[in-house]
Amino acid sequence: MKDIQANTIIGNIKNTLHQAIIGAFEQARANEQLQFETIADFLVEVPREETHGDFSTNAAMMMAKACKKSPRVIAEILSAAIDATTAGVDTIEIAGPGFINFRMHADWLNNCLAQIITEGEDFGRSDVGKGHKIQVEFVSANPTGELHMGNARGAAIGDSLASLLDLAGFTVEREFYINDAGNQIEKFALSLEARYLQLLDKDIEFPEDGYHGNDIITVMKQFIAQNGDKYLDCKPEIRRPVFAEYALVKKLADIKQALSDFGVKYDVWFSERTLHESGAVTNIVKQLQNEDWVYSEDGALWLDCRRFGEEKGEVLVRANGIPTYFAADIAYHQNKFQRGFETVIDIWGADHHGHVARMKGAMEAIGYQSRQLEVLLMQFVRLYQNGEILKMSKRTGTYVTLKELVEDVGRDAARFFFVTRSADSLIDFDLDLAKSQTADNPVFYVQYAHARICSILAAAAIAGLSPQSDTAHLAMITEDAELSLIRKLADYPDEIIFAAVNREPQRIAIYLQEVAAAFHNFYAHCRVISDEHDLSEARLSLAQSTAQVIRSGLKAIGVSAPEKM
């Protein structure tokens, strides 16, 4: 992972130190103290242990081989040559196998806090994205059933990632791809028809591979309430599209509502059907044919995926003339790029991983770069209930819905739960435990810190105290617990950048717990409102900044920041 050193409080110091170290290398070479060709990619980091200083570099160890000297010897030479006064460094030490540790002047964290306060609500925002257009497409569930736990996870990750990218300076759009065409709609129509007939007392067998969920029975009951039995003697070819259209509208409305209740708002709801109707799907197949990416076999048209390293081709148009999902998906992604996105991120379930390589290959085939399409694969959510695995299946209709999750566990707790885990991990979700332990969800630990601060600020206002952040006030902040909290707050913009660039929203959930812990520790060790008027007002500034960071971070992951709990 390349070190990201953005234009942030911490990033700027790292950059300055980085330059100072390079300067020291050059000087040592000029003095013939060190001999080397190029300077390796060393890191300037904030060490895990505070006893190792405020910043640290592995430069001496990275260059040991090139310089043919021991790391500690190189560190000695460098530390004598480094001019880090501009960064605010007080002392430089050599430690361990050859780390060079920098300790800043005592007031550096106070200056950090001043800057945090100056930036206010914008603190955390940065410009590393340079306004580049990026799209995050997530959930995109078939509108043939209800949203389930897997969709909930996708929603939590996708929405959070989009927010983080926005904070990091990208121009972001959230999109939901509506699979309202193709095979599953045919099957859907057959299932609806069967339910329709069954509800009207016809003895009809339900399709084996149909959609067994109770929700579509509800939909057809509503349909009958509105339209009666007038489709009973109608030709199947006539009534099936009517059922499907009716149900799609209903189901889509349900999906929008469930996502909205989960705190997710999309910029675009994109209909697959429009791609077929506009001719985009047939056009993309023609384009690929013209460029010799397509071959015929067994009556079907295949994309030659062997040209990008796959073992075999993939069907674009079936022998029956109907294009596959794959063909539509290529047209869809072409459409995305035509809309000006430089990068599109798709969040898919692990069951689609076989689709990744051929989609990326297809992007090359239609003239884009495969890296412009990023697929974030999300492992499954394995549900436990009564100690047993609950097998989810949309086909059989046994699954826990997003709606139930929000009702039983709560939106904040559910979102925090999902966004705390990396997309890579297979989650074991014990529903009984989740319900019974709702109060133990770490989200409340974070929210509690926020509510506590709000309460303090309110009490302070009544006492006639207000946050003051001029230099004289901030200089009164000297306790370890206070400084540790500032240090944690100062990390915020870099945490956002890291999470956004690496597509790891879980970083922020973890970070917020660390902020809350640092605050609770501060609270336990330092009285905010005390007899010392000026110190109280300085600490109020710190508390207020903490609340602001928590509020901003929680917002990014779609969790509320209540003032009272």
Place this chain on the structure above:
RNA sequence: GCGCCCGUAGCUCAGUGGAUAGAGCGUCGGCCUCCGGAGCCGAAAGCGUAGGUUCAAUUCCUAUCGGGCGUACCA
């Protein structure tokens, strides 16, 4: 069989090419004349196994064991 993901504390999960691997829950022990105890402080407990690369591996590579997913003219 082949491909992808994952094996970190009793449980659920973070994390990292570096100097002492973390949190929540659970267990054990402390802390309320005081701003919110949904809190604070402390203890026990862990990188599946075996090789390799490296100054340095839990992290990268290989093998192996275990789990998940995929391997359709489904999506």
